[in-house]
Amino acid sequence: MGPLITQGLIGENWNFVIAFIIGISFGFILEQAGFSSSRKLAGVFYGYDFVVLRVFFTAAITAMIGMLFFHYFGWMDLDLVWVNPTYLRSAIIGGVIMGLGFIIGGFCPGTSVCALSIGKIDALFFVGGIFLGVFLFAEAYSLLDELYMADAFGPMKVYESLGISRGIFAFALIAMAIGAFFITARIEKNASKVDY
């Protein structure tokens, strides 16, 4: 059955209506989870609020399990699902630059849009910064394309790179997430409170 649009079961024009509705759900949930506050988000790095870890891992695992079951029931063809290709060097360096952006700016792009929507001026400046950063990358692309294309591994799956089966990896990831939920709850309890 799924993915519906990829297979032409729903017309291309519906694509954008669905994008808009999914975006509304995305923004609503981020805001309800408290992701419109940079100081709440930053809590994950200082131990006073681990909401980012809880929401992020629960979401990733829910979607992962959902897709495995959809595939198992024959509702969704996982071969048609886009798997982002691994370009190891640019993924690591890009990730490090984003990590710096996170600890300095307090948002990531999705959460900054969410915070902007409720009137956070700092989020507006962050979003402006993203535009500038993307523009700088576009203009500097000829200098960066070698790095951008280096160490290409294609749409590699993480369990293949680790040499284990999909089921074992999924199980281990869920176990690690549950462990992390317990440990971080204890850290949070002992951390000095921060008012924001």
Added chain:
Amino acid sequence: MNPYLAGFLLGVTLLAAFFFTGRGLGASGAVKSVIVTAVDVVAPEHTSDSEFYQKYVSKKESPLRAWLVFEVLGVLIGGLLSGSLSGRLKFKIEHSPKISSRTRLIAAVIGGVLFGLGSQLGRGCTSGAALSGMAVLSSAGFVSMLAIFGTGYAFAYLARKLWI
């Protein structure tokens, strides 16, 4: 909202995105579409010369018609809805009492620039590369997640005045 419930609902939203479109969620890609469109309007010779812009403007359709642009417009509306239901709509510069609003805004711009650059180099941000990538168990998704959060922790001590 309970964070685990929020995470579950976000996971269902992500699953829906995959079920309908075969791709996950994203955010930084929408900015790229806007930049490409804007540069193409201002300097069309430049976009047809540049290796980067060429990839996105060669199609006849406007890059603004991209899936992620509509999705991010939805995020704005969804956030606004949630904020108004919960009484959180307010113009505000949020910052640690140890820094001024001005410092906060400068840090926000720097953080945004870094995220803009990093997300293009890393082929997606926290939502597009890390979260969606992890959901499909791509190696790139896990590498991005570890690099983003690992770096955050590595530099947390140096940046502590900004937050606590």
